[in-house]
Amino acid sequence: MTHRPPIGEVEALHDTILDWYDxxxxxxxxxxxxxxxxxxxxxxxxxVLVSEVMLQQTxxxxxxxxxxxxxxxxxxxxxxxxxxxxxxxxxxxxLGYPRRALRLHAAAVAIRDEHGGVIPADxxxxxxxxxxxxxxxxxxxxxxxxxxxAVVDVNVRRAEARLVTxxxxxxxxxxxxxxxxxxxxxPLDEPAAARWNAAxxxxxxxxxxxxxxxxxxxxxxxQCAWIRAGSPAHDGPRRAAQRWHGTDRxxxxxxxxxxxxxxxxxxxxxxxxxxxxxxxxxxxxxSLVEDGLVEPLPRERFRLPG
DNA sequence: GAGCCGTGGTA
DNA sequence: TTACCAAGGCT
Numbered sequence: 091m092t093h094r095p096p097i098g099e100v101e102a103l104h105d106t107i108l109d110w111y112d113x114x115x116x117x118x119x120x121x122x123x124x125x126x127x128x129x130x131x132x133x134x135x136x137x138v139l140v141s142e143v144m145l146q147q148t149x150x151x152x153x154x155x156x157x158x159x160x161x162x163x164x165x166x167x168x169x170x171x172x173x174x175x176x177x178x179x180x181x182x183x184x185l186g187y188p189r190r191a192l193r194l195h196a197a198a199v200a201i202r203d204e205h206g207g208v209i210p211a212d213x214x215x216x217x218x219x220x221x222x223x224x225x226x227x228x229x230x231x232x233x234x235x236x237x238x239x240a241v242v243d244v245n246v247r248r249a250e251a252r253l254v255t256x257x258x259x260x261x262x263x264x265x266x267x268x269x270x271x272x273x274x275x276x277p278l279d280e281p282a283a284a285r286w287n288a289a290x291x292x293x294x295x296x297x298x299x300x301x302x303x304x305x306x307x308x309x310x311x312x313q314c315a316w317i318r319a320g321s322p323a324h325d326g327p328r329r330a331a332q333r334w335h336g337t338d339r340x341x342x343x344x345x346x347x348x349x350x351x352x353x354x355x356x357x358x359x360x361x362x363x364x365x366x367x368x369x370x371x372x373x374x375x376x377s378l379v380e381d382g383l384v385e386p387l388p389r390e391r392f393r394l395p396g
Numbered sequence: 397g398a399g400c401c402g403t404g405g406t407a
Numbered sequence: 408t409t410a411c412c413a414a415g416g417c418t
Contacts, residue, residue, distance in 0.1 A: 143415090146414065149404085152405090152413090184402080186401090186404085187401055187415085189402095189417090190401095190415090221415090224415090225415060226416085244413080245414065246414090300413090329411090332411095334402085337400095339400080339401060342401080342402080
């Protein structure tokens with residue numbers, strides 16, 4: 091059932107997209123190769139891992155400054171592991187999904203305690219770390235260690251759907267067929283495979299974009315199944331829009347912002363100001379405590395976890 | 397496996 | 408302004 095284009099077409103895609111990437115890749119600091127790594131005190135696999143977690147559902151432009159700050163604060167897993175989890179949550183700032191900061195801290199502790207402080211160059215061991223799923227394990231494997239893993243994020247899924255299967259958008263969730271396709275497209279050569287992963291992701295991010303793809307600038311437009319099919323509009327069900335206003339996520343965000351900005355523990359009365367609905371407010375505060383993002387103290391005071 | 401989990405930029 | 412979108416993971 092898997093689309094598997096002829097080997098000649100695959101090789102032509104490799105040439106086209108790798109050449110384009112070599113000429114057009116953005117200069118992102120976590121992409122600097124080990125031979126040129128300019129920060130000897132910063133552990134490069136750790137730098138890659140942190141970048142990948144920060145980039146989960148968050149745009150590059152917002153990640154880059156926070157990544158630099160994290161590398162200054164915590165250049166190795168051991169540095170972060172020695173900090174309080176609440177420090178990670180505070181320094182996460184407004185990147186969003188703050189549980190990622192908590193899991194990054196937990197991953198640092200696991201790397202220190204279970205891996206001797208060295209990030210494992212093994213996909214299964216990477217994925218066993220908190221906050222590291224299939225995508226991030228493959229990305230760290232490829233970009234930090236050169237492992238020939240298929241890195242399949244939404245950019246890759248969209249680009250490969252258009253290039254190979256001719257669909258305007260991938261399905262809402264990752265399918266086994268997409269994973270198989272990504273693996274089939276992976277160059278055999280290990281370094282080329284790592285570069286290919288980055289190249290397809292980059293193409294999806296800056297050219298083969300979701301809303302308004304820049305097909306006129308696409309190096310592979312002559313090889314694109316979607317264009318050959320006449321660039322048909324998406325026909326399947328559209329992803330349900332996420333609501334925001336009035337949701338628990340909005341309330342949790344407001345509560346956590348107070349605690350991030352406070353130098354010390356705050357009384358419940360300070361948290362009461364951020365949302366009028368007491369029932370929802372208390373439920374959200376309780377869920378933040380349950381998640382480990384907030385630590386309750388005696389006398390109705392709260393802080394980021396120490 | 398559907399739903400939940402933040403935040404800000406863009407059209 | 409509303410809606411979509413952004414290098415997912417977890418339950």
